[in-house]
Amino acid sequence: MKDFSCYSPVELVMEKHAQRRVGEYIKKYGGHKVLIHHDDAIHITGIYEEVLQSVRAAGLDFIEAGGVVPNPKLSLVNDIIEICRNEQIDFILAVGGGSVIDSSKAIAMGCVNNQKVEDIIFHEKPVKGALPIGTIVTLAGTASEISGCCVITRDSDLKKRDFSDSCLYPKFSLLNPLLTKTLSPYQTACGIADTLSHYLEQYFTVDQCSDMTDCLLEAGMKNIMRYGRKTIQEPDNYNNRSEVMWSATMAQHPIMETGRQADWSSHFISYDLTVFYHLPHGAALAVVLPAWMKYVLPQAEARFARLGKAIFPISDNTPSRQAAEMCIENLEAFFHDIGLKTKLSELNIENDKFHEMAVRSVDQPAFVTAKPGVLGEFVPLNAEDVEKIYHLAYDSSK
Incomplete structure (x- = not known):
């Protein structure tokens, strides 16, 4: 730790x-x-x-x-x-x-x-x-x-x-x-996705000797998914909205990043989708996170397998690679359940700016990344990697 x-x-x-x-x-x-x-x-x-x-x-x-x-x-x-x-x-x-x-x-x-x-x-x-x-x-x-x-x-x-x-x-x-009852189902879903992404980005770390923090993050993820679904289904239920709001606030409490260096790559990759294409931040993350996970899976299999077994109905006996792949599939299914898309092509976004966006995404200040031109620490990414992630987010079948 x-x-x-x-x-x-x-x-x-x-x-x-x-x-x-x-x-x-x-x-x-x-x-x-x-x-x-x-x-x-x-x-x-x-x-x-x-x-x-x-x-x-x-x-x-x-x-x-x-x-x-x-x-x-x-x-x-x-x-x-x-x-x-x-x-x-x-x-x-x-x-x-x-x-x-x-x-x-x-x-x-x-x-x-x-x-x-x-x-x-x-x-x-x-x-x-x-x-x-x-x-x-x-x-x-x-x-x-x-x-x-x-x-x-x-x-x-x-x-x-x-x-x-x-x-x-x-x-x-x-x-x-x-106050959140005036939001549309889409706005509500985007907030839920943003919340889940905050827990996930702090879970993805190379510092894997902080089980207490892992358990806090896993509990937060399960709670936002449970009550996120319920809020979309029962938008007038006060308790559901209370759980979503408290989960959202706690996702950025400093205790959630103790004993580790969080990654945050997906956040920075999503930024230009919001400014160039006016996607809400949560909608952009619902596309980027699964694509990023698919791209870094070879280096992150063990971490994704633990995550999947902790927050999704995946048996502890499931082999590591299979559990990691099922984790990504379940995450995409959750985003679909709350009404969000998980491919850029489904959002009518063209792929002509991906190179420019990739170069911009790795241009971050020193406190974000230790190496110029490299994004993230869990799995370090250069501009070429990020461009491939954008293409994967555009159409994951290719």
């Missing part, structure tokens, strides 16, 4: 109508003048007036800024940073899913650093802190509400970049499963 330090400072509150108490939580963590950052879903969920009423009742001044889209844009972040500085904002409330929360984190950094946000995220310049952040989660899946990470897209070249720092952990996150 690798040495580790596990740190999670986020206060998590799950309750019906939690958004009605957001004002008191902002005051608890020192907020006086608040930016309420959101997307259009704040009006669809019907919580807009409830949030404003709670903030006003707490005696807080506020401004609001919307406009967030999937793959949150650097240009919007920069525009809102200037507004926040002029208005002397001291707290940021994110109301939405992962894109809103990630955008809020980038804004929070930009408000207190002399460096441009682009230089911090894309050029790894030092960061000295961020404004405090709170979140109201309206979509279960990304788990940005519990992490110190954000993902921002640069408008000029559509490059997505991860950035992590302890200053980006929210002070609190309010989880109300009722």
Whole structure:
């Protein structure tokens, strides 16, 4: 087991109508003048007036800024940073899913650093802190509400970049499963796939002497698959949605990566599918993950066999190679069960950008990969490998 330090400072509150108490939580963590950052879903969920009423009742001044889209844009972040500085904002409330929360984190950094946000995220310049952040989660899946990470897209070249720092952990996150009932079945399924991928990416590791963490991840995977299916079948069931939301949040709790180096290759391979073809992140992962597993199977047979026997109905007596192949088949079947495709060809995506996307996917900062031009540590991949994975994801029969 690798040495580790596990740190999670986020206060998590799950309750019906939690958004009605957001004002008191902002005051608890020192907020006086608040930016309420959101997307259009704040009006669809019907919580807009409830949030404003709670903030006003707490005696807080506020401004609001919307406009967030999937793959949150650097240009919007920069525009809102200037507004926040002029208005002397001291707290940021994110109301939405992962894109809103990630955008809020980038804004929070930009408000207190002399460096441009682009230089911090894309050029790894030092960061000295961020404004405090709170979140109201309206979509279960990304788990940005519990992490110190954000993902921002640069408008000029559509490059997505991860950035992590302890200053980006929210002070609190309010989880109300009722808010996810306004999502379509497809949006719900994408969040479920994103959640499952977080558990899987941390399970795929070369550090295989951390059984406690393996068991936590296996339990999380079984739970999200069980209640993910139930939520698609019974969308009005509150308990099912509660389990999905809690599984989604816990998937990125730092305890899930203790004692190991996670892989995350499939996430980076999926990024350009979201920016070039506007696929939701979860939909892209439902295609990429099985293709990646098929490609690395020769090197990962034992790990996939253990996974399959732990979370799918595969007998312990099943030979290793067969169990590994059955694991991939069962994973694809799960994605189909919740209404997602597992081939790019089924999504009417052409294969003309695969080389460009492969080159871009391995261009990651030093904290992501130890070797320039190589993605992942579980099974290291170069651009040629990634291009083959895209083709496998396009049509796995070839």
